[in-house]
Amino acid sequence: MEQKYVDLHSHSTASDGTLTPTQLMQAASRGGLVGIALTDHDTGNGLKEAGAEARRLGLRFVPGVEISADYDIPGAVHILGHFIDPDAPGLLDMSRLLLEARNARNPRIIARLNEVGCRITMEQVEAIARENVPADQPVVIGRPHIARALLNAGCVSTIKQAFNVYLGEGGSAYFPKERLTPRQSIECIHNAGGLATLAHPTQLKVDRPHTQTIISFLAEAGLDGLEIWHADHTPKDSEFFMELARRYDLAPTGGSDFHGHNKADIALGRGRNNVRVPVEILDNLEARWRARQGARPVA
Ligand code: AMP
Ligand code: ZN
Ligand code: FE
Ligand code: FE
Numbered sequence: 001m002e003q004k005y006v007d008l009h010s011h012s013t014a015s016d017g018t019l020t021p022t023q024l025m026q027a028a029s030r031g032g033l034v035g036i037a038l039t040d041h042d043t044g045n046g047l048k049e050a051g052a053e054a055r056r057l058g059l060r061f062v063p064g065v066e067i068s069a070d071y072d073i074p075g076a077v078h079i080l081g082h083f084i085d086p087d088a089p090g091l092l093d094m095s096r097l098l099l100e101a102r103n104a105r106n107p108r109i110i111a112r113l114n115e116v117g118c119r120i121t122m123e124q125v126e127a128i129a130r131e132n133v134p135a136d137q138p139v140v141i142g143r144p145h146i147a148r149a150l151l152n153a154g155c156v157s158t159i160k161q162a163f164n165v166y167l168g169e170g171g172s173a174y175f176p177k178e179r180l181t182p183r184q185s186i187e188c189i190h191n192a193g194g195l196a197t198l199a200h201p202t203q204l205k206v207d208r209p210h211t212q213t214i215i216s217f218l219a220e221a222g223l224d225g226l227e228i229w230h231a232d233h234t235p236k237d238s239e240f241f242m243e244l245a246r247r248y249d250l251a252p253t254g255g256s257d258f259h260g261h262n263k264a265d266i267a268l269g270r271g272r273n274n275v276r277v278p279v280e281i282l283d284n285l286e287a288r289w290r291a292r293q294g295a296r297p298v299a
Contacts, residue, residue, distance in 0.1 A: 003278060003279075004034045004278070004279040005032070005033055005034065005269060005276050005277055005278060005279060006033055006034060006035035006036060006037075006060070006269075006277050006278075006279050006281065006282045007028065007033055007035075007036050007037070007255045007256050007258065007268055007269040007277060008035075008036070008037040008039075008062060008064075008080075008082065008253050008254060008255040008277060008281070008282065008285070009037060009039050009064075009066075009080060009199060009227065009230065009253075009254070009255025009256060009257045009258075010024060010028075010036060010037065010038055010039060010255060010256065010257070010258040010268065011038075011039065011040055011041065011066075011257070011258065011259045011260075011262075012024045012038055012040055012046045012050065013046070013131065013132045013133050014038075014040045014043055014045040014046030014133070014137070014140065015040035015041040015042065015043060015046075015066075015140040015142060016041060016129075016140070016142035016143075016144040016145060016259060016262055017040070017258065017259045017260045017262065018131075018259065018260030018261040018262055019260045020046075020049070020132050021038060021046035021047070021049040021050035021053065022049055022050070022053045024036070024038065024050065024258075024268075025050055025053040025054045025057055025059060025061070026053065026057070027268050028054075028057075028059060028268060028269065029057040029058075029059055031268055031269050031270075032269075033059070033268070033269045034059065034060060034279050035059060035060030035061070035062065035279060035282045036054065036059060036060075036061060036062070036269075037061075037062035037063075037064040037080075037082055037255065038050045038061075038062075038063065038064055039064035039065055039066045039080050039081070039082075039255070040064075040065065040066065040140070041065075041066050041067075041068070041140060041142060042065070042066075042067060042068075042094075042095055042098040042099065042102070042140055043065065043095045043099075043140050044063065044065055044084065044086035044091055044092075044095065045095075045137050045138070045140075047063040047064075047084075047086040048086060050063075051063060060282065062082050062083060062282070062285075062286075063082075063083065063084055063085075063086055063194075064080060064081055064082045064083075064084060064194070065080070065081040065084055065091070065189070065192075065194075066078055066079070066080050066081075066199060067079045067080075067081070067094075067098070067179075067180060067185040067188065067189070068177075068179055069179055069180055069181060069182040069184075069185045070178075070179035070180065070181055070182075071181070071182055071214075073204055073205065073206055073210075073214070074169075074205045074206065075203045075204045075205025075206065076200075076203045076204070076205075077182055077198070077204065077214070077218075078198070078199040078200065078203065079182060079185040079186060079189065079196050079197070079198060079199065079223075080196070080197045080198075080199045080227065080253070081188075081189035081192065081194035081195065081196055082194055082195045082197065082225075082253070082285060082289070083193065083194045083195055083286070083289045084189060084192040084193060084194035085192050085193045085194075088191065088192035088193060090188055090191040090192055091188065091191075091192040094180070094188045098177075098179075098180075099138060099140065101177040101178040101179070102140065102141055102142070102177055103141075104177070104178070105175050105176070105177035105178075106122065106125070106141050106146070107122055108175045109143075109146060109167070109173050109174075109175055110122050110125065110146070112172065112173040112175070113146075113150070113155075113166060113173045116166075116172055116173065117155075118150055118153065118155040118166070118173075119153060120146070120149040120150060120152075120153050120155070124149045124152070124153075125141060125145050125146050125149045126139065126141065128145045128148050128149055128152075129141045129142075129145040143163070143167045144159065144259065144262040144263075145262075146162070146167060147159045147162035147163060147167055147262075148262065150162045150166065159262065159263075182217075182218055182221060183221045183222075186218070186221055186222045186223060187222070190222060193293070194289075195224040195225060195251070195285065195288060195289050195292065196222065196223055196224050196225070197223065197224060197225030197226060197227055197250070197251070197253050198215065198218055198223060198225075198226050198227060198250075199227045199230070199257075200227055200230045200232050200233070200257065201215065201226065201227065201237075201241055202230070202232050202233055202237055203232065208240065211244075212244060215244050215248060215250075216248060219248040219249070219250060223248075223250060224250065224251055224288060224292070225245070225250050225251035225252065225253045225285065225288070226241055226244060226245045226248075226250040226251075226252060226253065227241070227253050227254055227255070228241045228242050228245060228252045228253065228254050229254025229255070229271070229275045229276075229277050230254060230255065230256070230257055230271065230275065231256050231257050231263075231266045231271035231272045231273075231275065232257075232272075233275065251284060251285050251288045252281060252284070253277075253281060253285055254275070254277040254281060255277060256268055256269060256270060256271040256275065257271070
């Protein structure tokens with residue numbers, strides 16, 4: 001039988017992607033995927049719309065979220081939640097808190113950009129983030145929106161340059177935002193009924209022994225899975241992460257981290273280098289989730 005594929009990491013206009021949840025499901029279906037997870041940063045706002053469109057298209061849909069956790073390393077610890085309940089009160093509280101943290105950080109970034117001569121305004125950034133977002137929904141403003149404003153103003157010629165010069169860690173307008181710890185992120189996802197997995201472990205930006213130490217710590221803290229396939233991973237990276245997944249009994253997962261035009265080199269379901277995730281990975285993740293449901297009373 002022909003191999004079928006899924007994509008378990010993607011973003012919509014509910015955070016910093018450029019396709020609406022509906023358009024994203026349509027793109028997945030057109031691209032021949034049989035299943036997709038929507039994993040917007042800090043919010044489940046797009047999940048109902050995406051779920052309804054996926055149902056209409058006959059796509060398997062996994063409601064998800066991505067939380068940036070605080071950890072004292074050079075890189076990023078991003079925890080994905082899969083199979084979360086978008087209405088879970090703990091998730092809504094968390095979203096509100098993280099939105100406040102963004103709203104405290106973003107004006108600082110804009111002020112610094114103005115100081116160094118980039119004339120962009122919070123209103124311009126908000127308008128970019130608000131594009132195609134229903135009026136009754138709060139917008140989640142991320143650095144890719146600020147990058148687009150910089151591009152529009154002619155301050156940079158690519159989004160990549162916006163991150164390298166200004167917005168990325170080490171950039172002249174970088175400010176961290178308040179975040180949950182990895183343990184809090186995992187607990188929040190568990191309390192919303194989901195499975196917690198570590199996204200793009202290469203973005204930890206530490207060497208392999210240190211990567212292993214962090215993954216072992218996260219496994220102790222309740223992590224359920226590890227992202228093996230991702231736009232940033234080489235085949236060698238994926239092999240190494242698969243070994244760690246086996247060692248710490250973590251479910252393997254994978255996805256493109258599609259953001260639409262905000263990361264134009266990443267294709268839905270294929271990442272940068274035709275990274276493909278077989279549907280069996282979703283079957284396995286779902287079985288793990290069901291087993292967990294049985295093992296733990298759902299609040
Ligand atoms: P924020 O949630 O506002 O901190 O922004 C996070 C978003 O910025 C995610 O989509 C990241 O993938 C993206 N991002 C972070 N660093 C970079 C970078 N150096 N180049 C491109 N995108 C980045
Ligand atoms: Zn993003
Ligand atoms: Fe991420
Ligand atoms: Fe992501």
